Amino acid sequence: MQSGGITLKQAWKELVYGKKKYILIELLLVLLMFMVLFLSGLAEGLGRAVSSGIEDMDADYYLLDDSAEDLITVSSLNEDVPEKVKKQTTALTAPLDIQRMxxxxxxxxxxxxxxxxxIEPDSFIEPAVMDGVGLADSDVPDPIILDDDFLLEGIALGDTVYDSSSDIPFTVTGFAKDQMYGHVSIGFISTDTYAKIRKRLSPMYTKMYHAVAIKGDDIExxxxxGTEVISKEDIISSIPSYTAEHLTITMIVWVLIVISAVIIGIFHYILTLQKRKQFGIMKALGMSMGRLVFLVISEVAMLSVSASVISLVLAFGMAGALPETMPFYLETSNAVxxxxxxxxxxxxxxxxxxxxxxxxxxxxxxxGGEE
Amino acid sequence: MSLLEIEKITKSYQDGTEKQQVLDEVSLKVDGGEVVAIVGPSGSGKSTLLSIAGMLLSPDRGIVRIGGTEESSLPKKEWAKERRERIGFVFQSHHLLPYLNSEEQLTLFQEKRKQKKVSALELLKELDVESCIRKYPANMSGGEKQRVAIARAFINDPDIILADEPTASLDAKRGRQAVEMIRNEAKKRGKAAVVVTHDERILDLIDKIYPLENGKLML
Known part of the structure; x- marks a missing residue:
């Protein structure tokens, strides 16, 4: 459009000229968008309380038994499966057991x-510790790395905690950030410690694994x-309650986005009604409908894009100021x-x-100029 | 050469159950550099005639030619372009955009390819509102605003200038000045100017006066 530049300038001049009015509208936009971003952060945070342990785990696929319906906790693999898998792929593999206790x-x-x-100490699925050392780096017999939420329970590095069913003591060697599974905080222990618990509980225990985590794409x-390889996404969406919760929360966020945007549309419509006279003059003077459309869209875009930037800054600024325990998680890609x-x-x-x-x-x- | 030619224009409105004949085979020719006035009581069809000449309204019958082009046969979607390129409007009120300064009022509507031919600055100088070039309508007097609006009418080097009661919002002295300016520019630039007015004090500035009565032009 040859007149695009001048129309953009016209849009800008109009906004600047009516700054009292447009600053109020901008404020409203920022508040609405901030609300949406904030809620989406909370929603994501809640979602991650179900899945962050798997989401942050550095694996792309999981090998489960094929009757497990994509659920790691109900899968069971024979002791020799991890070794077999390792021979069949160039990707990294590591056994994993998940047990609620x-x-x-x-x-x-x-x-x-x-x-x-x-997990096997030092395998790629071991989380990075934010405090303390990893499982392999400690010289205590049964180390445990806890989700940082346990800090709030008054547990500190070096403390001893007991598995309540077997009474086996663990030494807390590290804390990892944001490790949750099914709304419950995770404790990372070694496969040997885990086997010890199982043996104490049932003397007939034979070693089994729940899953083998695979990092890489060589899965062909x-x-x-009796086993199948399942993608990380499918594993996450099969975690009990994940899909239902996620769907509800996502719905809330999107409904809010649509409502907010429609509010802006209505605001702009009212402004347009006030300016009918001006538009009539511009049309009489021969301004094309294309240019008028471009003028309206530029104004809406200028207002909403700048409001986006401001509310992003606000939302991320606030995310940084929120206490650690707040289930707030705003990913840049998601926010954008x-x-x-x-x-x-x-x-x-x-x-x-x-x-x-x-x-x-x-x-x-x-x-007469009266409509 | 006649820049504006109106041939046997007829227009009627449906007024309730009655059909009201507003224009009855009206014909009019205006040459370049000529200023004509159409006068008549309100409701005599002046505005309708101006709207038809200004490509804002289509006649029931008849032909409108501007600069030799038969405009009345063009499809409606090309009317905006025709208005932009061939017609300069001066309205009753200045109708400037509140958020633009005087220079921008002109350049906003100026076609790129007309930029060499007419300069906004020059027009504002000729209309004696050079001092208002960076001013917004809110900071200008009524006379200044109307003169900027007149300058705007000339910015695309149109064939014809159509002025709809240009003195209506001004006092006697400023109203007269405004018509003088339209006249001077039309003469200087060789445009055909049509002024619709009922202000008799300015008629001495007009070359030809056409009274419009009962839908017919008298001379």
């Missing part, structure tokens, strides 16, 4: 929920009778998707204004 602090009776992730040749949708929907909702303008008859410029 209780921990008891030394000298206390209260049981704390915990999900054990039993993995073929073990939210604001992009917001901008696009608000531009789309300005169609209402454009339709109205297209119906203005330029002849209104002639005569």
């Amino acid at each position: 209780y921990l008891v602090k030394e000298g206390e009776a209260e049981k704390l929920n915990v999900t054990y992730f039993a 040749n993995i073929g073990i009778e 998707a939210v604001v992009t949708a917001f901008v696009l929907i608000s531009i789309f909702s300005s169609i209402l204004s454009i339709l109205n303008i297209s119906r203005i008859d330029p002849i209104t410029a002639i005569g």
Whole structure:
């Protein structure tokens, strides 16, 4: 459009000229978008309380038994499966057991929920510790790495905690950030410690694994009778309650995005009604409908894009200031998707204004000027 | 050569059950550098005639030619472009955009390829509003605003200038000045100017006066 530049300038000048009015609208936009971003952060945070242990685990696929319905906790693999898998792929592999249990602090009776992730020390699925050392780097017999939420329970590095069913003591050697599975904080222990617990509970125990984590894409040749390889995404969406919760929360966020954007559309429509006279004059003077559409869209885009930027800064600024325990998790890509949708929907909702303008008859410029 | 030619224009409106004949085979020719006035009581069809000449309204019958082009046969979607390129409008009120300064009021509507031919600055100088070039309508007097609006009418080097009661919002002295300016520019640039007015004090500035009565032009 040859007149694109001058129309952009016109849009900008109009916004600047009406700054009192447009700053208020901008404020409203920022608040709406901030609300959406904040809620989406909380939603994601809640979602991660179900899945962060798997989401942050550095694996792309999981080998499960094929009757497990993608659920790691109900899968069971024979002791020799991890070795077999390792021979069939160039990708990294590591066995994994997931078991929901209780921990008891030394000298206390209260049981704390915990999900054990039993792994081979130093394997790629061991989380990075934010405090303390990894499983392989400690010289205690049964080390445990706990999710940082346990810090709030008053557990500190070097403390002894007991598995409530077997009374086996662990020494806390490290804390890892944000490790949750099914709303329960994770404790990482070694496969040997895990086997010890199982043996104490049932003397008939034979060693089994729940799953084998695979890092890499070389999965074509993995073929073990009675097992299947499942992607990380499928594993996550099969965690009990994950899909249902995620769907509900995602719905809430998107409904909010759409409502906010439509509010902006309505605001702009009211402004357009106030300016019908001006649009009539511009049409009488021969300004094309294309330029008027571009003018309206530029104004909406300028308002919503700048509001996006401001609310992103606010949301991320606040995310940094929130206490660690708040289930708030705002991923950049997610936040950008939210604001992009917001901008696009608000531009789309300005169609209402454009339709109205297209119906203005330029002849209104002639005569007394009263419509 | 006649820049504006109106041939046997007829227009009627449906008024309730009655059909009202507003224009009855009206014909009019205006040459370059000529300023004509159409006068008549309100409701005599002046505005309708101006709207038809200004490509804002289609006649029931008849032909409108601007600069030799038969405009009335063009499809409606090309009207905006025709108005932009061939017609300069001066309205009753200045109708400037509040958020633009005087220079921008002109350049906003200027076609790129007309930029060499007419300069906004030069027009504002000729209309004696050079001092308002960076001013916004809110900071200008009524006379200044109307003169900027007149300058805007000439920015695309149109064939014809159509002025709809250009003195209506001004006092006698400023109103007269405004018509003088339209006249001077039309003469200087060789445009055909049509002024619709009922202000008799300015008629001495007009070359030809056409009274419009009962849908017919008298001379």
